[in-house]
Amino acid sequence: MTSAPPSRDKLLGEGDFLSWSSLLTDTEHQALMRQRRFLVEKAQPALAEHWDQGLTPHVLREEYVREGLVRPAELPAGEDLRPLFVGVRNAELSRMDGSLAILIGGQIGMFNTVMRVGLPEQEYANLRPEIEEFRVTGCFALTEPEHGSDVAGGLSTSAERRGDTWVLRGEKKWIGNAELSQVLLVAAVDTADAQVKVFRVPADAPGVDIERMTGKTSLRMVGNARIRLHEVEVAEEMRLPRINSFADLNRAFRQLRPDVVWNAVGLQAGVYEHTLAYAREREQFGRPIAGFQLVQEKLARMLGNLNASLGVAVRLAQREEETGAPVSQAEAALAKSWVTRQMRETAALGREILGGNGILLEHHVARFHADAESLYTFEGTYEINSLIVGRAVTGRSAFTT
Template sequence: MTAKDDILELPLLPGDLFGYESMLDAREWDLIRATRAFLAEHVAPVAEDCWAKAEFPFQIIEPMSKVGIIGLPYGLDGKPPAGQLLTGWLGLEISRVDPSIATFYGVHNGLAMGSIFQCGSKEQQDRWLPAMQRMELIGAFGLTEPDGGSDVAGGMRTTARRDGDHWVLNGAKRWIGNATFADLTIIWAKDEGDNQVKGFVVEKDTPGFVATKIERKLSLRTVQNADILLTDCRVDDDHRLANANSFRDTSRVLRTTRGGVTWSAVGCQIGAYEAAVAYAKERVQFGKPIGHFQLIQDLLARMLGNITASLGMAVRVAQLQQDGIFRDEQAALAKWYSTTRLRETAAWARELMGGNGILLDRDAVRFFADAEALYSYEGTAQMNALIVGRSITGKSAFV
């Protein structure tokens, strides 16, 4: 039996009507298998309860570290970097089971590790990335502020002041995933000396750094988002990311991870779709499963269309990233389109279930609620639309 035959014997992923998964090679499929096994054993059984209680399942960290999915894009341990298609597909697989865990994964593996990889010196990479790959250190990423979301590039209020061999950070960050328990948080702050944004690695026990959990969320409830307060928080100069010298460097990290949100949006759509298909086959009304009825099949077809279009865009994003020609407007369009379609798909899944669609044990409502966060973070739909519009017209419509 050839490797290709082995791939074709795997169960086809629901929602991948055009068979994009066949683009993965046999070695990559080994990792997909391992990831699905990890998710089935450790994540799926606790996803509903953790979401309901707004608690993070810390017991998944150790088994997750052993799957081999952390640090793949960075070529650590002398291994060649994983392809962008595999990296994106792993985000899809996690998100189709639990978008909250996919967000945890994306923040640690993408935003935090990615900041150190792209903006840190070789010494800084060697200092932190291996332990982060083993998940002995968990990372967070502090960019958004209480009064600065979409305009944080120009309106950042968190400041950094050089003081001898140290930097003194003051300000506040908001909606920072993982930050309540992260060992390292990448804090972006404006240097008072040159008015440029720089990045700093702040360890959790640093005096002047306080992270407080945001309560009463109704989306991605398992993610432990925090408000961060920085009060004369002093970090050594070797904690300043050596190659982060302006917001352009921050944007390099965001461009990559915005592509990752596209994959998470596809995974979340597939999770909602799978729940809807299962329900349509088992729910009986008027003497037959509702999947027999035209209106139900129409909803399922619409959902599959959204998934197929979004997945095709995600695959092309991976190819552009792999070739090193991925542009801001492409990242923006992919994020905007896939998350907009996600809202539709998740809403249709909930609608298909009628009253049962609001029950957490039916899964659809969890994807429905989580879609709202994916739609908003890493650039709102409107801001991403303006990035695309600027590329079309050559004119900026930003205020």
């Protein structure tokens, strides 16, 4: 039996068995191939050392911008990038490394999305070029030391209004890219109406303390931080006026969860690619292990997981393009929970095939295996996303209060 012909663009490597990336246009392909060359030539040589030492390769983010890869010149100026292009771009970043995807995607994805949802259209349009060119850098500070899955009704960070000024008090945790940010988008509960508001807080404002977290075993190159807010004063004009409740904030999450889906697709493509290469070269009992039946069965499962995940991700992008709006909360939740579960199995199978070498950075798979655990958890755990889907299909909420 012969394998399917390789994808014309090779963007997702040998893992794109069903040629999903052939759905891209020629100009999109050209732009993404330029990104691929940048990743191979500039990023790949630095990854193992930075991951091992827990250092953030911030210079790569700066070079990425200088190369014009955020809004590529190959694509029509003034037009929104197609969701499929944005998705494959995220997958390609994650295929190289999960931390790198967050280092870049946290700015042009999460920070940019929350600003777009929260600001008036014209104000956001004026600020958008500065965000995309990284002249204004930022992060989104939501999660807290004691509140992760229950942030919808359990935020402790408070915002008290005093005339035209707000006073913020509280603490955030796990905030990616905080050390590299000029602006912190802080979610806090209004003491007057108990509703969530979001504020643009300068990272160097009096009362703001940012402390890099250490001891992580996953996404080690991402500079996650604790942020402590001690009587931080913020002008009313720095509040995002279109976010006045957690329901408003959910409009951003509907757009962010598909990003995680594409990251999980890219991680699977990366671990499959490195595992396959290893299996072809590694010899045991006098021949390459790629010829062993049990190894081939595991590779087939990895390939199936990856292509099924690609199918889900591509359909989300198509739905967004068809409707001109983000997919529903339940659709995004189903995709995030299912794809990250398949990703977790794919990463585990890759590590199994490498045996003891599967925990060595020199073979790459160890990075993907560790990073899969973070993707499985953030933007809503498997359980929380499952309950969102369950509520949608049954009409009954199983969330506890």
